[in-house]
Amino acid sequence: MRLLRKLLVSLRTAIILIALLSALSVIGTLIPQQREGPFYLANYPRLHPGILALGFDDLYHGRLFLGVLGLLSLSTLACTHTRIKLTRRRFFRRLATATPAEIMSMPVAQRFAPGQVPDFPGFGESGRTTEDGTRLDLRVTGRPALLGSPLLHLGFLLILLGGLGGHLFGVEMGITGVAGEKVAIPPVEAVRAAARADRLRRQGRELQRLNPQDPTLSRLQQEIEVLEAIYHAGLASPAFRLHFVDLWVDYHEGTASTATPMIKAWNTRVEVITADGPASGAVLRVNEPFSHGDYTFYQADWAPQxxxxxxxxxxxxxxxxxxxxxxxxxxxxxxxxxxxxxxxxxxxxxxxxxxxxxxxxxxxxxxxxxxxxxxxxxxxxxxxxxxxxxxxxxxxxxxxxxxxxxxxxxxxxxxxxxxxxxxSGLQVCHDPFAPLVWLGCWIMVGGLAMTFYLPYFEEWVVRRPNGMTLIAVAGNRPAATLRQRLAGLAQEVGTGNGGSPQGTPHARTPSAPVAAIPPTPPQTSDEPPKEPPR
Amino acid sequence: MNVEPTLFVLAMLSYLAGFICHSLSASLARASLYDWGRRAVWAGALLATGGLLLRWNEAGHPPLSNMYESMVSLSTFLAWVTLLFTRSTPIPLAEAGAGVVAVLMIGIGSLFARDTRPLIPALQSYWLHLHVSIAFLGEAAFALSFVLSYLFCLRRFLEDPASPSPGFPPATATERLACTGIVFGLPGLFLLSMAGLAWRLASQPHPDRDATTLVVWVILPLAVTLAALVAAAFHFRGAVGKAIERWLPPADLLDDFTYRAIALGFPLFTVGALIFGMVWANKAWGRYWGWDPKETWALITFLVYSIYLHVRLTRGWQGTWTAVLSVLGFLVTMFTLFGVNLLLSGLHSYATF
Incomplete structure (x- = not known):
């Protein structure tokens, strides 16, 4: 179990999974998806056995892709858990867990010989004295930035989970209607059964093509019949009927009577009719959907008949x-x-x-x-x-x-x-997990903003028992900003800028720009491990 | 009179002037030339922004609805992002490189239909403003990171392995190979893609698009310039080697600014291209994700830059391999923008012309 967790938390695993997911996604865009077997036979005569065997004909819903996505979700879950633990420690117990060695290894720092720095009163908060008598003082600004990375990963995870939920429990179908037509909208379970029957039918066709005597075919047939019965029962007692009251087209001003009229909007006025009579209605246009009951309706298609x-x-x-x-x-x-x-x-x-x-x-x-x-x-x-x-x-x-x-x-x-x-063609959708996806999106946006745009600084003053003093600045800003902050800190502790710096600012001219030191990542662990947690 | 195309031509000329001044300031170490170059880029960015605002006013919608408008907007965003990044730290050659990329973007964009048309129903949403403009801001930052990474690879390719850049170990054979591949391969790849585009335009004649323009104004001049540069660099290789320090920015600066550009662009791209794209797709098509090629390639772009950020922030990777990842990320970004529209069919096909 520990080995599995270690494997999932590993950055290498995550990188491999991300790279694999990218490669599979590329393949999915190059091979047309969800076509029938003969299409691949005709267009990919050499590759078609491999395409069908590996499920590349419906790659994004295939076991391989979903398996990689599932593993990436597990890896993100493990990593988010680790990050939350690390962040909690860094957020609440940064001073208590820091070591002098860690601070002394910070890239933007300055050392002072004994006697060079007057007695420093601290930052107004209690500092900490280590076992060897070293005094550590810390001032942190922009602490919420630390929450960015866990939130970013949590948001990504929620989006993945929402997507998985939508894939398993959501339904989509298309309906068409002309003015005056009333279309029965079956309950969600019936539509789900129909979608499942379609998938099984496709699977059955492939099996039959490979081996007409395959014993699983009869089992598939039975399952399809049960699902179709559910669908037809749904059609017989629909959730409601959608009345296509009126259909019309709006053209952009001045183009209606030209040779190439430019369409401004396709309009479908619909009315929901329940067992108790008309319930609600709306005018549907592209980008202007309408919801009733479990479903949302979208203007998707428009064709003259x-x-x-x-x-x-x-x-x-x-x-x-x-x-x-x-x-x-x-x-x-x-x-x-x-x-x-x-x-x-x-x-x-x-x-x-x-x-x-x-x-x-x-x-x-x-x-x-x-x-x-x-x-x-x-x-x-x-x-x-x-x-x-x-x-x-x-x-x-x-x-x-x-x-x-x-x-x-x-x-x-x-x-x-x-x-x-x-x-008019309408897309009819039901996705009970969509709110989870939007929640994930909000959290991810917050995490991104906190991680990349919110400044975080740690300003350290370390006084050794031998009188030596070290000041250091770490954070998620560029090295030049950290060095400016270091200069300010040096002034504050009363030293001017006369110590022996570890990172010296350079003159800024076009021919001699700043030699920057990369910023310290906000999530460094206390002791850099061989395989740091993400 | 329609002044907006004139403004874009003037902007392009300003970027070219900026490129010349910045290149000369890097090679001659003249601060005054650098200042002139910066003024030229400012002028170019202002002219292009003015042109875009005029076009917006004329069309009644933001200039983000077809390939021409997209490329001009993207080049303008790139100019602004470059000016922002170098406001206190001059990097003349990177600014020159960004100028070249901006000019190429306008040049390629002008191959497509330039007339303003009313928006088709699918694009009539305020999400067009948010989704495309924020994604383009992110892509502009990626373009800048690409220029910086290219310069980093050029520096590693040119520098003497015995005296590597401060803060970086001597380049290994694989690193040198990767740098060589990027230094020579990318211009080659670009020329090849342009040749492919010219072939496509020639094989599908269209009154608004002309393959000859591409060949005469982009492919031939660029091929000749690159060949001349390579020949000159080879002939004067001794002098080039000695002048690296003066011409090219320090490796650590390039590496740091590449990270900063990606750190700026990644959240913008993620929010603009992916999240706002999902919200809009859900509103227009009834699903937030449908594995449309454009969506999928935007996800791939996100994943490539995620790898960059993970290895950089968690593993502490710096140098050649992060530069290679940054270049790869930009290539994927460009494929998402161009390749998907021109080579793969999907729900975003309306954005091609």
Whole structure:
């Protein structure tokens, strides 16, 4: 146990862990995270077995990374404990625990021969006389600076613990909605179950890829089913429903009607509906979240959805019997999923799919963005008896000729326009450990300020029984400042500056700057050990 | 008339004048030249600050929202931090080095789009002011520590092993190798990165960015200057060796000021980049930490400087290895600022252009 503690307190251990954590973090930024196995096979043909075996595909949630982070947390805990003990001793019992040898080894000090210094009355506080008759007098200023380092480490530790708690007990999910839609928000336990089921499903896919007969697969399947049941039960009796009352976009002044309108804000007005009726509501924007119950909602995504499309219908010149439309092209407005039978045709049309910015990738039609750059609409037509008449793809006017080739109907379609309706995406989060993280942050900020910006000085006067006097200054300021303080102390004890200094100030000219001695760290131990505690 | 670009050009010229005066004051030991150099840097910092304030007034938001504004702000912070650090202890060559870094920052920044645009929704928060400006203050202090560490390594590389700097033991073979690597490797690495950036700009044509500017105004002049410096130093190596004491600041001063710059920058960077970043991320995205590449590299920067502070304060390390750590820390800082935006995709991609 003692060996383990020694190992954890060791600076070398901490440095190795920090370096390892840094190296793993670098790897995590170079390899895309949380993709499926085939992605790594395609992009890292040589490395993919190693990536998957070491868990580098989900590095930050993998055992290796969390193990290093856990060890660093333990090391920080051990070190914080040691620091608190040392600080307590230094804070309350500095004079009682100091040794003349320690003071005499301070880098900013001055010695005086017997008789050179008049009798020094002390600093107004009681000094201490050691067993060999040496008199020690101490004046400390800026004592709170000593608390900086333990606080800094304590804050870091709380952040790590809060992060771990958030990882284990927090939940995150995304919801989308259009104006008027009411989305069920399940209880936290249900969302947690769904997230766990997702992780297991991913794990199962990897296992199946490696060994389809793996006996753990059936156990995973059972576990996933139980978790899904919890999730569906949560959906059936949600904590509340979120009503997307209204969605709109604000543009920066003067840009709304330009070719490149600049968005100022995406706005989602929501209302919480509980079993007792409407409870609360707010307008959500980026940087302006809204909380209700266990959850906080954030404006995360915004996409136009094209549900209604205006089409121009023309005879298809490639058809064996092109449609007779009375010599004039016809106009048709279709809404996704809603069949429509126009008066000028015996057929019923249905808009199956709409791609606002379509491209052909391989053999597939896909939309590469939500902008209405290159629209394509997929239409299906039915005969009056309900039988399938045929399919067609309609494109924009500039690509209308393509429509000939992608229609097996007597007519072809040209997309004239499409009306967007907005769909808002919200991030829904619950992290019961976030307050611990913020507490850690506050403590860490305080610790940083105290450690690096609050001056701490120890001014020592040591009088040996043989009449020799030594004055020394230590602290967390630069050597030049300590030397200035030493000169002041020398004046105070009534010596002027005539002793034999250990650290001599130099002249300050551009060509001969100050030769500074590094400041004494505020946390030096009484006897410098081989492996000093951090 | 849009005066702010003119102010930035004038600031750049002032930094260059400061660099020349400081370099001459170090080599000729003329205090008056040093004073002129300092006046030039003051003028440059004031002009750049004026330009930034004008831009802020024009755009209606602080000039921290794209790469151009970030680089100009960072260079201005570097000038102020250098003036602050050397207000009572002149270190001419470090001040000259900081001037070069400031000029390079503005030069590289000007490769990116310079127009002012309204803020995108994600950036419309007062946390933009706090998060970026405080992180940049920390990074400016890291930049100064980098210059000081580079000079430290240069001194250790040039000094006679038989008579090392006071307070430091003779450099071991490994230390000399590390110093050589830093002295020659860093300019090489910089040129290589710039060549990579030029290649990237050339392969992705954009009306606001031109690879030729980078090649003609940064890569070629710098490569020629460095080659000339190395050739001259080799040719006059005897004289260079003798003049080290006059030219270069004492090793202990460089080492001490490196620590002081990091001790100033570390809390600022931690609070600005990490903690305020976490608070803002939590407010905007619903989580304070998401292992986004920018977040992760900011954490790596924090960890590297943590190692520096631990080995320095607890172990009492001083000299070459802490200088190497300081240089490494700054390289990581620059990768966090540049490399992540240009090479890795993530939630901070909007900050690139």
């Amino acid at each position: 094209y549900r209604t499309v205006d089409l121009l219908v023309q005879p298809n010149p490639r058809a064996t019997a092109p449609a007779d439309l009375g010599g004039e092209p016809r106009r048709l407005r279709l809404t996704l999923g809603e069949p429509f039978a126009p008066a000028w045709s015996s057929q019923t049309f249905l808009l199956l799919d709409f791609l606002p910015d379509f491209k052909i990738m391989g053999k597939q039609f896909v939309s590469v963005s939500n902008n209405l750059n290159n629209p394509a609409a997929r239409i299906v037509a039915y005969n009056p008896d309900g039988s399938l008449a045929g399919h067609a793809w309609g494109f924009s006017a500039r690509m209308s000729e393509m429509g000939h080739f992608f229609s097996d109907l007597p007519c072809q379609f040209v997309v004239e326009d499409a009306q967007p309706t907005f769909q």
